[in-house]
Amino acid sequence: MSMDEEFDELTCAQHGKVYTTYVCEHLISDPVQKWHSDYPDAENHWPDAWCEACNAHYQAEGEWNEHNEDLVPINLLCHVCYEELRSASLARLTGADYDAWDNFVDACFKELQDKSGLLNQEFSLGSHQRYDWDQETGELVFSNDGVPAVIAKIDFIGSYSSKTNTWLWSWANFHLLEGMRVRVAAVRDYGESHDYPWLTTSKWEAEEGDAWDMAAVAAHVLQAKGVYRSPREGGAGFLLIREISRA
Numbered sequence: 001m002s003m004d005e006e007f008d009e010l011t012c013a014q015h016g017k018v019y020t021t022y023v024c025e026h027l028i029s030d031p032v033q034k035w036h037s038d039y040p041d042a043e044n045h046w047p048d049a050w051c052e053a054c055n056a057h058y059q060a061e062g063e064w065n066e067h068n069e070d071l072v073p074i075n076l077l078c079h080v081c082y083e084e085l086r087s088a089s090l091a092r093l094t095g096a097d098y099d100a101w102d103n104f105v106d107a108c109f110k111e112l113q114d115k116s117g118l119l120n121q122e123f124s125l126g127s128h129q130r131y132d133w134d135q136e137t138g139e140l141v142f143s144n145d146g147v148p149a150v151i152a153k154i155d156f157i158g159s160y161s162s163k164t165n166t167w168l169w170s171w172a173n174f175h176l177l178e179g180m181r182v183r184v185a186a187v188r189d190y191g192e193s194h195d196y197p198w199l200t201t202s203k204w205e206a207e208e209g210d211a212w213d214m215a216a217v218a219a220h221v222l223q224a225k226g227v228y229r230s231p232r233e234g235g236a237g238f239l240l241i242r243e244i245s246r247a
């Protein structure tokens, strides 16, 4: 079950030429359950995944080896199908567990509204001629007539695509410089400890309101000053304002 291979290609009946992923067959037949896997990294965007039952075999050995590999029926899966099934798995949270998540998100959103009100009062973020942000400096600069007025220290929370209707966490977006996404992994850790799969699943089907919710959760967990939405072709990036001051 090692995945040292480079992204091997295969042809999916639905999605055409795609990359190869490996998951246990139980996740394919019933994706709405907990997915066990490593997190994506630059070398492997779609890490091998297995279900709760298969995870018992993994736990028994503490690794995949000759004693447990044969017990787990592994299937090839197209990477787009992988993302779709994994996104569908979020529906596993139901009842009181879902309500707890929903209440948490509502509270974070209200907190962000209050923070945004304060930021606008103090820095009038909407009143400046332009804004620019830069990954190298990790700064978001509001300026007028070429003169910086307000400077914020930022992290990249994630991005919303209106083309694919998906949310993508920055920690799984390897186009970003590491310095822009490394702190946001704490939000994923928070999701891990509370079993909130929206925070631990790298990419999922979303509306823009969901993107705002994730930005609000990030602002809460990282105790940020606020959030800035940076629109772009086919969606928007959500920036976390860690610190902010007048230039």
Ligand SMILES: [Zn+2]
Binding pocket: 024, 025, 026, 027, 050, 051, 052, 053, 054, 055
């Ligand atoms: Zn399984």
Ligand SMILES: [Zn+2]
Binding pocket: 012, 013, 014, 015, 016, 018, 078, 079, 080, 081, 082
């Ligand atoms: Zn497919």
